[in-house]
Amino acid sequence: MQESIKVFAPATVANVGCGFDIMGFALDGIGEEIIIRKTETNALTVLPVRGFEDIPTDPEKNVATVAVKAMLERLSVTQGFEFEFIKHIKPGSGLGTSASSSAGAVFGVNEMLGRPFEKKDLVEFAMEGEKLLSGKAHGDNVSPSLLGGFQLIRGYNPLDLVNVSFPENLYVTIVHPQVEIKTSEARKMLRTEIPMSEAVTQWGNVGGLVAGLYTSDLDLIGRSMQDVIVEPIRSKLIPKFDEVKAASLAVGGVGCSIAGSGPSIFTFSKDEETAQEIKLKMTEIYSEAGIEVILYISKIGKTGARIID
Numbered sequence: 001m002q003e004s005i006k007v008f009a010p011a012t013v014a015n016v017g018c019g020f021d022i023m024g025f026a027l028d029g030i031g032e033e034i035i036i037r038k039t040e041t042n043a044l045t046v047l048p049v050r051g052f053e054d055i056p057t058d059p060e061k062n063v064a065t066v067a068v069k070a071m072l073e074r075l076s077v078t079q080g081f082e083f084e085f086i087k088h089i090k091p092g093s094g095l096g097t098s099a100s101s102s103a104g105a106v107f108g109v110n111e112m113l114g115r116p117f118e119k120k121d122l123v124e125f126a127m128e129g130e131k132l133l134s135g136k137a138h139g140d141n142v143s144p145s146l147l148g149g150f151q152l153i154r155g156y157n158p159l160d161l162v163n164v165s166f167p168e169n170l171y172v173t174i175v176h177p178q179v180e181i182k183t184s185e186a187r188k189m190l191r192t193e194i195p196m197s198e199a200v201t202q203w204g205n206v207g208g209l210v211a212g213l214y215t216s217d218l219d220l221i222g223r224s225m226q227d228v229i230v231e232p233i234r235s236k237l238i239p240k241f242d243e244v245k246a247a248s249l250a251v252g253g254v255g256c257s258i259a260g261s262g263p264s265i266f267t268f269s270k271d272e273e274t275a276q277e278i279k280l281k282m283t284e285i286y287s288e289a290g291i292e293v294i295l296y297i298s299k300i301g302k303t304g305a306r307i308i309d
């Protein structure tokens, strides 16, 4: 077995409006790096993460080591590994940073072990990290971080993943206002029962969004992204959400919603010029409000977790 490996795992946008817990896509070149080293022990160890000292180094409390442990137990392997995470995005952004850690870690260890699992089979292990963090083993961030592209989770029992094709020219502008929202808290706010009329609207939109992606119908994508169940509740936690959404759509955005559990907001657009205009609007709104932001423009990343060294 090689001594060490360096991997990249992309950040992701989950839910994509109407697809709570069942849809997500990878960003292109935005994400995190992980160096994994083989050790002489059988323990999993995590180095303190530079700039993010709150991230647990206890392997029982770290999302990535919990995910790797589940995988090693399945294989009855007792080899130890050390993990060094190089984070570029703050946790609590809504861009699936913990999912990138879990996805990258299971991907890297699987490579070092000689690839006993296919990449798609790693999703269920990476989901153990999400379970630790939010109480629910959802896969809408970890599946695109591992597999890239736009992923639909058709079903959880058993896990049934669909790789959805998407228009080549689709851009995404993301604004990350510098307030933290914990996924666990943002999930507790949600209703456990929803009226039939809302469910009907929502599943119509899910079908419309998938059809729009497959046929590159941007109007259909835009009008299908409407989320009548989760966004109206969670958007209250995000300063300036309504203004950002209205301004993004007014300058040509195809559809706008919360990235994951927030606070990041994302808007699709048909070309880079529109994506830049949206970025400008987002910057103006938050600068007037005195709220610091980080902005990204990306396409949907076609490649998921990969070796970079």
Ligand code: HSE
Pocket: 014, 015, 020, 021, 022, 096, 138, 140, 141, 183, 186, 187, 260, 261
């Ligand atoms: N589907 C998840 C949620 C994504 O919205 O809570 C956040 O990790």
